[in-house]
């Protein structure tokens with residue numbers, strides 16, 4: 355289970371999230387929605403311990419993520435395929451297999467899981483190619499593999515669909531649903547309403563760094579025609 359309690363989080367003393375309280379329960383697939391700049395990625399970074407709240411708390415299975423002795427076995431994270439070449443992404447000169455083996459060793463995970471995860475994400479045939487030569491969809495699959503590596507009970511994804519082809523989208527849909535159905539807490543930031551409508555248990559809407567809605571998908575859509583309409587009605591300023 356992942357939660358925040360009255361969390362205020364920002365950069366260089368400038369708050370982006372204010373007094374955010376929410377829970378992603380075990381066995382739940384929860385989507386995080388919000389405009390560009392609403393604070394979704396900031397929230398996900400805080401939940402995996404990359405940013406610390408200046409007020410309030412962030413808890414993963416009841417403990418701040420940075421206090422877990424082996425955080426990689428508690429929370430699996432993929433914050434975006436565009437991180438390739440960045441300080442937090444894979445080394446582009448490494449192969450996909452080498453990247454995952456390095457992550458497994460660093461995170462205290464059985465390195466033998468690497469081959470199984472490569473098969474699971476459909477990268478087995480490309481495992482020995484350099485990440486620099488991967489397509490966007492392949493980098494996305496590599497990031498998803500990294501998040502699955504330790505079989506953690508909590509999983510976070512930031513826009514995991516970007517770059518996937520239609521087979522990949524359908525595969526990911528089943529994977530995400532399966533992770534939650536196996537009892538994991540799954541938290542995903544997305545702008546893709548169709549995907550959210552198909553798989554979400556719950557939706558949380560952030561607006562200007564505050565929780566604007568937190569409801570089951572059914573409650574959220576309510577009497578609206580669909581999720582998109584319900585969302586636009588919620589975040590559109592009155593009179594527009």
Ligand SMILES: Nc1ncnc2c1ncn2[C@@H]1O[C@H](COP(=O)(O)OP(=O)(O)OP(=O)(O)O)[C@@H](O)[C@H]1O
Nearest residue numbers: 365366370388389390391392393394395396397543
């Ligand atoms: N590393 C950073 N340093 C300073 N400010 C940042 C940093 N990352 C994000 N911000 C700022 O925090 C605010 C929220 O950004 P964030 O990336 O969390 O939004 P988001 O909801 O994920 O947006 P998007 O939908 O575009 O991905 C924005 O004003 C952004 O400029």
